[in-house]
Amino acid sequence: MPEFWIKMWEWWPEIFPVLLRATAMTVQVMIGALIVALILGMAVALMRISTFKLLRYPALFYTDVMRGTPALVQIFIIYFGLSDLGIEFDPVSAAIIGLGMNGAAYVGEIYRAGIEAIHRGQVEAALSLGMTPVRAMRYIILPQALRLMLPPLCNYAILLVKDTAIISTIAAPEIMFEARRLVQATFMYSISGQIYLICAGFYLALTLPLSQVAKRLEKAKERWR
Amino acid sequence: MKPLLRIVDLHKSFGTLEVLAGISIDVARGEKLSIIGPSGSGKTTLLRCINYLEKPTAGHIYVDDKLIGEKQVNGKFVHLSDRELAKERAEIGFVFQRFNLFPHLTALDNVSVAPRRVLGLEKRDAEERALAMLEKVGLAHKAGEYPERLSGGQQQRVAIARVLVMQPKLILLDEATSALDPELIGEVLKVIRELAEEGRTMIMVTHEIPFAEEISDRVIFMDDGKIVEEGPPHEIFSNPTHERTRVFLRQIIDR
Ligand SMILES: Nc1ncnc2c1ncn2[C@@H]1O[C@H](COP(=O)(O)OP(=O)(O)O)[C@@H](O)[C@H]1O
Ligand SMILES: [Mg+2]
Numbered sequence: 039m040p041e042f043w044i045k046m047w048e049w050w051p052e053i054f055p056v057l058l059r060a061t062a063m064t065v066q067v068m069i070g071a072l073i074v075a076l077i078l079g080m081a082v083a084l085m086r087i088s089t090f091k092l093l094r095y096p097a098l099f100y101t102d103v104m105r106g107t108p109a110l111v112q113i114f115i116i117y118f119g120l121s122d123l124g125i126e127f128d129p130v131s132a133a134i135i136g137l138g139m140n141g142a143a144y145v146g147e148i149y150r151a152g153i154e155a156i157h158r159g160q161v162e163a164a165l166s167l168g169m170t171p172v173r174a175m176r177y178i179i180l181p182q183a184l185r186l187m188l189p190p191l192c193n194y195a196i197l198l199v200k201d202t203a204i205i206s207t208i209a210a211p212e213i214m215f216e217a218r219r220l221v222q223a224t225f226m227y228s229i230s231g232q233i234y235l236i237c238a239g240f241y242l243a244l245t246l247p248l249s250q251v252a253k254r255l256e257k258a259k260e261r262w263r
Numbered sequence: 264m265k266p267l268l269r270i271v272d273l274h275k276s277f278g279t280l281e282v283l284a285g286i287s288i289d290v291a292r293g294e295k296l297s298i299i300g301p302s303g304s305g306k307t308t309l310l311r312c313i314n315y316l317e318k319p320t321a322g323h324i325y326v327d328d329k330l331i332g333e334k335q336v337n338g339k340f341v342h343l344s345d346r347e348l349a350k351e352r353a354e355i356g357f358v359f360q361r362f363n364l365f366p367h368l369t370a371l372d373n374v375s376v377a378p379r380r381v382l383g384l385e386k387r388d389a390e391e392r393a394l395a396m397l398e399k400v401g402l403a404h405k406a407g408e409y410p411e412r413l414s415g416g417q418q419q420r421v422a423i424a425r426v427l428v429m430q431p432k433l434i435l436l437d438e439a440t441s442a443l444d445p446e447l448i449g450e451v452l453k454v455i456r457e458l459a460e461e462g463r464t465m466i467m468v469t470h471e472i473p474f475a476e477e478i479s480d481r482v483i484f485m486d487d488g489k490i491v492e493e494g495p496p497h498e499i500f501s502n503p504t505h506e507r508t509r510v511f512l513r514q515i516i517d518r
Contacts, residue, residue, distance in 0.1 A: 162316050163363035163422075167377035167429060168353025170345045177380050182367050 046232050053220055053233060060216035061240045064202050067133050067212060068244075071198060074138025076191075079145030086150050097146070104143035110204045112136050117208045133205035133212075141198060148190045152183035185258075192252035196245045203241075213237050265328065267292040267464050268313070268433055273322035275308055275488075282308045284488040286322070290433075293462045297475040297496070300485035301511055306468040307360075309485070310435045313466070314355040315348060326355065326433060353381050356426030356434040361442050362418040364410040364425075370397060371406040374425045381429070396424035400454050416447030420454055427458075434458065436467040470515060476500050484508045 046053075085097035104112070113136035117127060127135065156179050164174035206215035217237045221230040266289035275283040282305045290296050298306050311317040313324055315332035323340070324331040331351055333340045343351070364373050375393035378384045384392070397403045400420040410418055419439060426434060439455065440448045452474050459465060459478040469475050475482060475496060482499040484491045484507075492505050503509050 157363075159359060159361060159363040160365065163357075163359065163365070165349070166314055166316060166352055166355070166357035167425065168349050168381040169377065170349045172345070173349075173380050177376060178365055182365075185367075 042229055042232060046229050049229070053236065056216050056220060057213060057236060057240060060211060060213045061244070063130070063210070064199070064212040064240075065244065067130060067137065067202050067205065067210065068195070068199050070130075070134035071137035071141055071202075072195060074134060075141030075145045075194075075198075078138065078142035079149055082142050082146030083149035083153065086146065087153060101143045101146060104140050109137065109140045109201060110207065112140055113205060113208060129205065129208045129210035132208060133202070133210045137198065137201060137205070140201075141194065144194055144197075145191065148187050148194065149183070151190075152187035153179055155186050156182050189252050189255040192248055192255060196248045196252070199241060199244045199248070213240055264291060266290055267294075267327060268466075269325040269328075270313070271323045271325070273309070273312060273324065274320045275305070275312055275317060276320045282488050283312065283319070286485075286488070286490060288483065288490070290464060290466060293464055294481065295459050295464075295479045296466045297479040297482045298466065298468045298485060299470070299472075299475065299482060299499075299511070299515075300491075301514075304485045305488040306485055307437050310357070310437050310466065310468060313433075313435055314352050314357055316357070318342075326351070331355075349381070353377070353429055354432045356429060356431035358419070358422055358426055358434065358436040358439045360438045362410075362415070362422045364418050364422055366410050369407050369409055370402060370413065370421045373410070373421055374428050377425065377429055392428050393424070396428045397421070399427065399457075400424045401450075414447060415443045416450045419443065419451045423451075423454055423458075432464065434463055434465045436465065436469070438468050438470065441470060472500060472512070472515060484511065486511070 082097050082100060085093040086101070088094050088097075113132060116136045116139075117129065117132040120127065153175075160178055160182065161171075161174050164178040165171070169177070202212050203214040205212060206218065209215060214237065217233050220233055221227060268288070268290040270286055270288045273283050273286040274281070286305075286309060288296075298309070300306050308317055312319045313331070315324075318332070323333065329351070330340075332343055332348055334343060334347070335341075342348075364370075365376065368376060371390060371393050374396055375386075375389040378389035378392055379386060382389075394403060394406060397406055400423055402417060402420055402424070405413060405417060405421075410421070413421065419442075423439075436455065440451050443451065448471070452471065455465075455467070456474075456478055467475070467479075477496075479496050481493060482496045483493040484499060484503070484505070486507050491507055492499065492503065499508065500512065503512065
């Protein structure tokens with residue numbers, strides 16, 4: 039066992055920069071997907087709470103499909119399936135779009151729950167003052183709902199960091215992809231366990247701060263309610 | 264003289280439950296009308312229909328001869344768009360039983376948010392007007408507080424300031440004091456009394472019989488979604504014609 043770690047120490051200069059770069063890529067994919075999910079999720083949520091069936095049902099369908107099928111399958115469809123139709127994405131873009139579209143379903147549910155948790159009297163007070171439903175949403179409902187939504191959104195971001203691992207399957211150069219490449223470079227086969235342990239460390243470095251933020255937000259929310 | 268508010272044969276059902284069964288009321292400009300009646304008789308629903316928080320099943324409402332919530336196109340009644348409806352609602356103030364202040368805004372912002380976001384006033388102008396209204400309800404010194412830091416009575420007074428700042432033609436008050444602890448009722452009634460003295464047009468649902476008798480020009484007794492009787496306060500309260508009114512009043516006084 040100790041000699042493994044000695045080998046590890048020798049190869050460290052080869053491993054560390056690669057995994058660090060891969061972590062930067064993971065962060066990039068995660069932030070890209072998060073932005074897509076946050077924006078698209080808002081559309082999904084607003085459609086789902088709409089009184090028009092023509093808006094509500096497609097959003098419901100979207101949510102069910104995205105949550106009911108593996109993200110991996112969705113990403114394969116975007117990356118391989120669409121390229122068959124002549125729409126080509128590089129792995130990173132495909133990953134951002136795939137994870138973002140998948141996340142929109144979850145984020146949409148978080149938004150919806152947050153909006154619906156605001157007492158009806160709030161909208162009614164806003165409407166009775168002469169606000170249009172859109173203004174009531176913007177100035178009265180969303181600012182309040184946001185405080186309820188932030189902790190679950192933070193938790194979603196944690197899941198998203200971990201979900202980026204699946205995009206190694208389309209050769210997006212994130213942590214798991216690079217780790218496997220390192221391992222498969224024959225001379226490091228013997229220390230694969232350690233390399234994956236280091237990977238876990240890099241993921242933790244990303245997710246632990248997020249869970250701290252989530253905990254803080256949760257407490258702040260309770261104080262405010 | 265033309266009435267400020269005219270309600271014509273208003274019906275409202277929730278599914279099969281008929282809550283308003285043909286209500287017609289005229290309210291003159293400057294008139295103070297009190298509505299009393301047992302719980303579940305449709306008083307809240309009636310007020311909510313007047314500013315279209317609830318869509319009537321049938322019947323029409325006019326303020327200053329203008330239809331509320333609808334317009335006539337080629338002789339047919341059609342619902343207004345969100346924008347048109349919002350314009351009409353801005354002229355009708357609603358004071359809720361549970362205040363419904365915005366918890367994420369200070370007292371000042373609760374009052375200035377509508378002048379800013381509905382009337383489009385500059386922040387400074389809106390806040391100036393808002394502060395004047397808080398002053399009027401005796402709460403200028405609480406302008407920076409959030410609702411959770413205010414007592415129920417103070418919250419309701421902020422809610423009244425929030426309505427007044429829009430200079431509504433008509434003010435609807437739904438049991439404005441019934442969610443308050445007894446010792447806080449007085450401060451809110453005092454504010455409402457001042458509004459009455461200023462000659463504002465008000466419709467209030469209330470269980471405060473002595474107060475209603477003091478400030479209203481007319482009292483309506485509702486039961487089962489219908490107007491059972493109406494008249495000047497001393498007649499309704501001291502000498503009601505209908506047995507149901509008598510029973511109701513006795514129950515309230517006994518409480
Ligand atoms: N949104 C609603 N859906 C179904 N029933 C309702 C709704 N609002 C009120 N009701 C019913 O209508 C009746 C009258 O209610 P309400 O107008 O609140 O009476 P009041 O204010 O006189 O106590 C009650 O039976 C109540 O349960
Ligand atoms: Mg009521």
